[in-house]
Amino acid sequence: MAGVSETATTDLEKRISDAFLIFDHQGNKTVDVREIGTILRYLGCVPSENEINEVISATELEDSNGTIHLSRFLPHVTQLLAEHKMEPASAEKLLKAFHILDPDGKGTLSKEYISKLMSEEGEPFTQDEVEEMMAAAVDVQSGEIHYEYYINSLMVDM
Template structure:
């Protein structure tokens, strides 16, 4: 018999919905290899280390290799409320491109960008690089006009997962005291 997992707010619902897309058996479990995919689907930008931390914190003890929604949802909600794995701001991305463009040409060559993405920091896979270049490269010049590319990246949904997390953190429990007003000698609930 399956135990119901309480969905307490819109943030929990969004996490649950994303998780369940990758729950191929409908049993509220995903393979640990799907954790990064779920996080990215939510709009997070995790490093491999952060993905491994989520796996370590949520992997089922009785079924190694699986993550259950009941552990994943509250853990990820907490990370989101702390604004972990949040995408970089447009200003940070622009500053990073400007470091790669000391001559201020306002573009990066495909070759240089490929080298940087494959060899520096947390390297992209070839598939990730191909996906990025497909969007980033100007088909006429063959270069990456990075301000245009940043504008393409910055389309932010109206209700991002981080906006929901902020709302979730700032929600206060409703005051359980009943308001009263004086009417003559009696008090009555409002």
């Protein structure tokens, strides 16, 4: 991990270890592979399903019966985070994406249009994920997504 100080690495390792142990329900420094996405998100990552599966593949022991041990998870995820992998998109990147979806430059997008994109395109969101996003993004009075306002509210929460 070139360029990362030992203190920063130690602090990062402690954060990762603490997050991992929250989900260690057996108290044996292992978690179920189904918890990996949740742990990564808890750490502030925004992984795709493919990235979650890559972490699982890289850290799961062959005879582990679907569990991952901290000793394999910690160095792998420390390296990923030190390299700034799976970080959330910047406000500028989000705004650029919304501008692509809004070729007329109205500054708003319909709830129906975004819901359709989120559930049918790319890596589809679950219905619960779509509903959660809509609850935060849709202006109650207009029923539209004022995306600059929405992006600003996301950045405040980070």
